[in-house]
Amino acid sequence: MIRDITIGQYYPAKSSIHRLDPRVKIVCTLLFLISLFVQNSILGYAIATVFLAVVIKVSKVPLKFIVRGLKAIVILLMFTVVMNLFLTKGGEEIFGFWIFHISEQGLRTSVFMAVRLIYLIMGSSLMTFTTTPNSLTDGIESLLHPLNRFHVPVHEVAMMMSIALRFIPILLEETDKIMKAQIARGADLESGNIIQKTKAMVPILVPLFVSAFRRANDLAMAMEARCYCGGEGRTKMKPLIYKNRDYMAYTVTVVYLVLIIGIGRFVPFKLWIF
Amino acid sequence: MSIKLENLNYTYSPGNAYEKHALKNVNLEIPHGQFVGIIGHTGSGKSTLIQHLNGLMKATSGALYYDGKNIYDEGYDMKALRSQVGLVFQYPEHQLFEVDVLTDVCFGPKNQGLSEEECLKRAKEALELVEFPEKYYHQSPFELSGGQKRRAAIAGVLAMKPKVLVLDEPTAGLDPKGRDDILDQIERLHKETGMTVILVSHSMEDIARYVERIIVMNHGEKLFDGMPKEVFAHYKELEQVGLAAPQVTYMMHDLKAQGMDVRTDVTTIEEAADEIMRCFHD
Amino acid sequence: MEMVQAKELVYEYEKRDDEGNVIGMNRAVDGVDIDVKPGQFVAILGHNGSGKSTLAKHINAILVPTGGTMWVNGVDTKNPDELMHVRQSAGMVFQNPDNQIIGTVVEEDVGFGPENLGVPTDEIWTRVEESLKAVGMLEYRTHSPNKLSGGQKQRVAIAGVIAMEPKCIVLDEPTAMLDPNGRKEVISTVQELRKKKQVTVILITHYMEEVIDADQVYVMDGGHIVMHGTPREIFSQVKELKKYRLDVPQVTMLAEELRNRGLDIPRGILRREELVRYVTELKEKEEKSHVN
Numbered sequence: 134m135i136r137d138i139t140i141g142q143y144y145p146a147k148s149s150i151h152r153l154d155p156r157v158k159i160v161c162t163l164l165f166l167i168s169l170f171v172q173n174s175i176l177g178y179a180i181a182t183v184f185l186a187v188v189i190k191v192s193k194v195p196l197k198f199i200v201r202g203l204k205a206i207v208i209l210l211m212f213t214v215v216m217n218l219f220l221t222k223g224g225e226e227i228f229g230f231w232i233f234h235i236s237e238q239g240l241r242t243s244v245f246m247a248v249r250l251i252y253l254i255m256g257s258s259l260m261t262f263t264t265t266p267n268s269l270t271d272g273i274e275s276l277l278h279p280l281n282r283f284h285v286p287v288h289e290v291a292m293m294m295s296i297a298l299r300f301i302p303i304l305l306e307e308t309d310k311i312m313k314a315q316i317a318r319g320a321d322l323e324s325g326n327i328i329q330k331t332k333a334m335v336p337i338l339v340p341l342f343v344s345a346f347r348r349a350n351d352l353a354m355a356m357e358a359r360c361y362c363g364g365e366g367r368t369k370m371k372p373l374i375y376k377n378r379d380y381m382a383y384t385v386t387v388v389y390l391v392l393i394i395g396i397g398r399f400v401p402f403k404l405w406i407f
Numbered sequence: 408m409s410i411k412l413e414n415l416n417y418t419y420s421p422g423n424a425y426e427k428h429a430l431k432n433v434n435l436e437i438p439h440g441q442f443v444g445i446i447g448h449t450g451s452g453k454s455t456l457i458q459h460l461n462g463l464m465k466a467t468s469g470a471l472y473y474d475g476k477n478i479y480d481e482g483y484d485m486k487a488l489r490s491q492v493g494l495v496f497q498y499p500e501h502q503l504f505e506v507d508v509l510t511d512v513c514f515g516p517k518n519q520g521l522s523e524e525e526c527l528k529r530a531k532e533a534l535e536l537v538e539f540p541e542k543y544y545h546q547s548p549f550e551l552s553g554g555q556k557r558r559a560a561i562a563g564v565l566a567m568k569p570k571v572l573v574l575d576e577p578t579a580g581l582d583p584k585g586r587d588d589i590l591d592q593i594e595r596l597h598k599e600t601g602m603t604v605i606l607v608s609h610s611m612e613d614i615a616r617y618v619e620r621i622i623v624m625n626h627g628e629k630l631f632d633g634m635p636k637e638v639f640a641h642y643k644e645l646e647q648v649g650l651a652a653p654q655v656t657y658m659m660h661d662l663k664a665q666g667m668d669v670r671t672d673v674t675t676i677e678e679a680a681d682e683i684m685r686c687f688h689d
Numbered sequence: 690m691e692m693v694q695a696k697e698l699v700y701e702y703e704k705r706d707d708e709g710n711v712i713g714m715n716r717a718v719d720g721v722d723i724d725v726k727p728g729q730f731v732a733i734l735g736h737n738g739s740g741k742s743t744l745a746k747h748i749n750a751i752l753v754p755t756g757g758t759m760w761v762n763g764v765d766t767k768n769p770d771e772l773m774h775v776r777q778s779a780g781m782v783f784q785n786p787d788n789q790i791i792g793t794v795v796e797e798d799v800g801f802g803p804e805n806l807g808v809p810t811d812e813i814w815t816r817v818e819e820s821l822k823a824v825g826m827l828e829y830r831t832h833s834p835n836k837l838s839g840g841q842k843q844r845v846a847i848a849g850v851i852a853m854e855p856k857c858i859v860l861d862e863p864t865a866m867l868d869p870n871g872r873k874e875v876i877s878t879v880q881e882l883r884k885k886k887q888v889t890v891i892l893i894t895h896y897m898e899e900v901i902d903a904d905q906v907y908v909m910d911g912g913h914i915v916m917h918g919t920p921r922e923i924f925s926q927v928k929e930l931k932k933y934r935l936d937v938p939q940v941t942m943l944a945e946e947l948r949n950r951g952l953d954i955p956r957g958i959l960r961r962e963e964l965v966r967y968v969t970e971l972k973e974k975e976e977k978s979h980v981n
Contacts, residue, residue, distance in 0.1 A: 267793050299793045302835050313463050314502040317494040318563060319486060319518030336514065339504035343549065351788035358749050358781040359791075359849065360773055360805040370800035370813045449838060449868050553737050580865050582736035582895045584934030609868045612939055649870050654939040654961065661965045667972055676939065680946040683968060687952065687975060 144262040150192040151263045154379045155272025161386040162260040168393045169249050169256075177396050178248055184389050185252060185259075194262045202258045203251060210250055217243035266298045268371075275373050288364030296352070304345060311340050408439040408474050408491075408570045408603065410460060415469035417455055417627075429455045430466070431627040437605070439570070442597050444614040444635075445607045447624030448649035453607055456624060457573050460605070461492040490519050493569030497576045499560035503548035508539070508559045511548050515567040526566075533566035534559070536600075537592055554585040558592075565596075571603040572596070578613065586610075590617055615639065615653045615674035623650065636672040655679040690763050692857050692889045693725040693748055693779065699756030700743055700912075717743040719912035720757070725891060727856065730883060732900035732920075733893045735909035736934035741893050744909065745861045748891065749781040762856055777806060780850030784862040786842035795837075795845055796821065796830040802853040813852075820848040823885065824878050840871030844878050851882065857889035858882075864896060872896065897924070897938045901959040908933060925957030940964055 150158070168181060189196060203210075223238035261269070274291035281287050315336045316322065322333050417430040429452050437443055447453040458464040459471060462478055462485045470477045478488055496502070505511035512530035521529070534544065537558040543551060548559055561577065574593065578586040594617055597604045608614050614621060614635065621638040623631040625648040631638045639645070642652035642660075651657075652674070659671045659679060667686055673679045700718040703711045718740045725731045735741040746752040747759045750766040759766045762778040780802075783789045792798030796817050803813045821827040824844040834842055843863050850858055860879065864872040876899050883890055892899065900906055906923045908916035910933045916923055923930070924941045937945070944958035947968070954967045 265794075267797065295793060296791065299791070299834070303787055310496065311502055313458070314494075314496045314499065315514075317461060317463060317489055317496070318502075318515040319489055319567060320514075321486075321518065336502075336504050340502050343504075344501060348785075348788045351783065351785055352791070354746075354751055355781075355783055355789035356791060356801075358751055358776060358783075359802040359853065360776045361801070362773075362805070366807050367804050368807050368810060368813065370797060370804055370810060370817070372810055448870060582934055583897070583936035584736060584931075587936075651869070655943055658940065658943065658961055658964065661961060662968060665965060665969045667969060676943050676946055679943055680950060683947060684950050684952075686972065 142261065143265050144194045144198060146193040146263075148191060148193040148263070149378060150188065150259075152378065153263075153382055154373055154375055155264050155268040156276055156373060157375075157379045157382045158260050158264050159269075159272050159276060161382060162257055164386050164390050165256045166253055168390050169252055172393050172396060173245060174396060177393050178245070180389070180393055180396070181252060185255060189255075189259060192259060192263050194259065199255055199258060199262070203254055206250065206254055210247060213250060214243045214247050217246050267295055270295045270298070271371070271373060288367075292364075300348065303348075304341070307344055308337065308341055311337050311344075409472075410437045410492075410571065410603075411435070411472040412459075413470040413472070415459065415466045415471060417459065417464065418467045421467065429627050430459070433469075433627075433629055435622065435629065435632070437603060439603055440601050441620060442594075442604045442618050443606070444618035444621045445605060445624060446609070446611070446614055446621060446650060447630075451624040451648075452627035453624045454575060455627075457494065457575060457605065457607060460571070460573055461489050461494050463489075463494070490515070490567045491569055492571045492573065493564040493567055495561055495564050495572070495574045495577060497579055499563070499577075500548070500553070500556035503556065503560055503563075506547060507545045508534070508548050508551070509544045511559065512563045512566050515563055519567060529566045529568065530562070533562040536565055536596060537562045554581060554588065557581065557585075557589065561589075569602065571605065573605040573607075575607045576609065577606070578608070578610070586613070593617070611639075611651055611653045615656075623648075635674045639674050640672055690727075691724050691760065692727045692729070692762060693723065693891065694760045695721050695723045695744075695747070695754075695757065696759075697722065697757035698744070698747065698754050698759055700740075700747065700752060701755045716912050718747070718754075721909075721912070721914055723907060723914070725857070725889060727889055728883075728887050729904045730890045730892070730902060732903040732906045733891065733909060734895060734897075734900065734906060734923075734935055735893075736895065739909040739933070740912040741909045742861055743912075745781070745859050745891070745893050748779050748857070748859045750775040750779075751781070773806075777853055778855055779857040779859055780853055780855035782843065782846050782850055782858065782860045782863050784865050786839050786846065786866065789846050790834045790842060790849075793833060794830075795826065795832050795834055798834060798845060799848045799852050802849055806853060816852045816854070817848075820852040821845075823851055823882060824848045838871060839867045840874035843867065843871070843875045847875075847878060847882070851886070851888075855888065857891065859891045859893070861893045862895070863892075864894065864899065872899070895935065897936050897941075901938065908935065910934075920959055921957040923957075924959060 189199065218235055218239050219233060221239035221242045222236055225237045226234055227237055227240060228235040270291050274287055277285070277287045312322065320333060320336055325333065412433050412435040415430055415433040419427040419429055433456065445453045445456065455464060459466055465479070470479060473488060473491065476483065478485070503511050505514065509527070509530055512533055513526040516526040516529045539555065539558045539562060543555060548556060551559065557577070564572070577589050577593065581589065590613055593604060593606070596602070606614070606618060618635065621631070621633065621635050622629060623638060623645070630648065631641055639652040639656050642656060645651055655676055656671065656674055659669050659673045659682065662669050662683070663671055669682050669686055673682050698718055698721045699716065701714045701716050704713045704715050706712045721744060733741045733744065743752065747754060747766065748761060750772055753767055761775045764771045764775055766775050790798050791801050799817045799820055800813050803816050808816065818827065821830055824847050826841060826844050826848060829837065829841065834845060837845065847858070864875050867875065879890055879892070880902070882888055892903070894900065901920050903920055906918060906920050907914050908923065908930070915933060916926070916929065924937045927937050927942070927945050930937055938959065940961050941958055944954050944964050948954050948956070952971060958964045958967070
């Protein structure tokens with residue numbers, strides 16, 4: 134089950150999207166998400182679809198891979214659709230049976246909501262598919278840099294994020310090892326009620342925490358030994374510098390956003406729906 | 408209480424890009440009471456192999472008989488198997504978790520459903536077996552020295568009274584005296600209790616000194632299986648798979664090459680000294 | 690000038706009971722003198738808890754002596770203004786390969802030290818490339834450290850230190866968690882570096898085979914230096930070493946055993962070739978005396 138969730142994974146490929154500056158990808162993803170919420174017309178969704186399709190095509194990430202990421206939100210999706218379908222009132226009634234009534238408005242809202250959610254997940258997972266966790270952290274650090282003025286420890290937070298990324302696989306492996314070792318000592322992790330199951334976690338969590346602290350301690354020492362003393366005076370091995378393609382990506386996305394907002398404002402109402 | 412593996416195969420993530428055939432048609436029989444060494448470089452399948460012995464990993468195909476019964480048969484009591492085949496992982500002290508040593512060692516017997524009294528009795532016996540000093544019984548396991556922690560952890564498995572003891576690199580990270588102490592302890596345990604001992608080690612010198620039979624794993628396959636003398640006679644093949652013979656074995660080959668009439672199937676210092684002295688006496 | 694020099698170095702820390710009250714002082718290092726000349730290969734032996742790791746941490750100023758003095762490259766490590774200078778001159782490699790790699794990509798980890806030192810971007814790239822080449826890991830530069838073997842991870846850690854261009858590298862049991870192949874890999878990498886870069890190496894270990902090439906060996910026990918000399922001098926004293934929970938290489942042990950059984954073999958044999966030579970010479974002599 135956990136293996137099916139592809140959100141947040143990186144898909145290695147050599148595409149123009151992969152090569153973009155992480156800041157561009159973060160900002161453009163945000164703009165795309167905004168674009169989904171500032172309009173509500175078929176034409177608008179059509180433009181969003183074209184935009185998304187083109188970006189996916191350029192990114193060389195297989196569609197299958199992106200769709201697999203949607204599995205994680207199937208339940209949320211169905212819930213949203215059902216709620217909107219039956220609870221939104223307005224317009225002609227299309228279908229009625231006992232207490233279930235579906236209105237034209239309800240159908241419209243639920244379909245749009247579903248599309249919105251799907252595009253939202255596809256858009257944001259496309260960003261993680263094409264950006265290594267590291268450059269994502271770099272991008273966030275750089276974008277949030279102005280917050281430094283308000284004494285937000287942006288560098289430290291980014292450093293913590295990237296260390297967490299490095300240690301998650303190690304700690305997962307460690308958890309697996311500890312679990313096996315306790316099962317070898319006869320621990321029963323599966324049967325019993327919730328309280329028993331929670332209790333059974335103690336022999337796993339205690340060693341895991343001890344190990345995590347030991348690692349943290351070692352790591353802090355290793356960082357100190359390599360002259361780390363916070364973000365001040367540090368240079369960057371891979372500084373973020375905007376290139377032409379990055380400005381182009383910004384331009385394309387902004388044009389897209391303007392287009393989609395423009396449709397909501399200036400295209401006559403009739404064309405909205407059909 | 409023998410262990411028998413028949414055509415055992417294990418494949419990681421089958422049908423996927425990460426597919427890896429970790430065990431290939433392994434056939435093996437370990438009679439009760441043997442002291443067996445398993446060697447192989449990292450990734451040779453030896454860790455995967457030992458995790459099959461107590462059912463922690465399930466073979467993709469093949470059969471594993473413990474005491475004549477196939478453990479993959481439906482309704483086989485895995486929990487019972489796990490208390491029969493005790494598995495001590497690498498760095499076992501990393502699994503200690505209780506407030507004091509004695510309670511931690513009780514964890515195994517408690518899981519076997521024994522009474523508190525019996526648990527304590529077994530825990531104390533196990534701690535005595537590994538010569539863990541009594542004055543530390545009520546100390547937190549996290550405050551012990553490296554060697555003592557390891558003893559406590561091994562006692563934690565022994566307290567379940569296994570018939571077979573499997574140890575994955577029990578000396579990793581210890582200093583020379585600590586290494587010798589633990590291995591001597593295990594040898595004594597083997598002699599006193601008569602249990603089967605399966606020792607995974609990277610040190611050819613240690614393996615040669617203690618075990619009566621060596622199994623060499625390479626790329627998931629059993630490469631050699633025999634007495635230390637027989638296995639280390641293949642020192643050239645061992646080198647090809649990233650292993651080696653003990654230093655003294657090489658020493659004897661060197662002497663032979665220099666024209667001395669010595670046997671080369673020597674694996675321990677005592678044997679080597681005997682053999683060299685023999686050349687001088689006659 | 691000495692590369693590393695300690696004079697009557699003492700390190701004490703407070704012993705606390707369960708409530709956190711100080712109940713006494715522990716001396717992890719007690720009156721240690723060491724001298725390491727530039728370019729030397731120095732080994733420090735000692736069992737677990739002998740104080741050798743505590744001593745090592747002083748060389749990198751992770752710990753500062755509570756008594757006596759430690760000079761690194763002529764600088765007193767107690768001087769807080771020189772902290773970065775000390776850490777840059779004496780790089781440190783630790784025991785656990787997983788817990789000292791910070792980057793999620795090999796090359797970024799090697800660049801971590803130079804980044805902290807404020808080295809300009811272009812130079813970081815040249816340093817990273819050179820360091821990875823020096824440890825033979827250049828082809829892995831874009832790999833994730835998680836997929837590497839233990840020996841490879843330690844080589845990356847060494848490259849991370851080299852990239853800071855230190856004069857001295859302190860290796861604190863770098864092979865303790867590795868298999869024999871990983872150990873060989875790391876030790877030969879270190880030897881190679883000594884040849885190429887004339888860097889001073891201080892190796893802390895309890896694998897006796899790793900120190901036979903050292904210029905000098907210190908043995909620690911209970912926070913003191915209890916033996917000091919060349920590997921040959923140290924390994925001549927098998928009984929003494931065993932007393933300190935240490936060992937000798939198997940060849941040395943065999944030579945000692947043969948000596949005990951009456952063969953005229955000198956103490957402190959370190960290599961197989963040496964022992965073979967002595968044994969065959971003795972045999973020839975014996976045969977000659979038979980003929981006469």
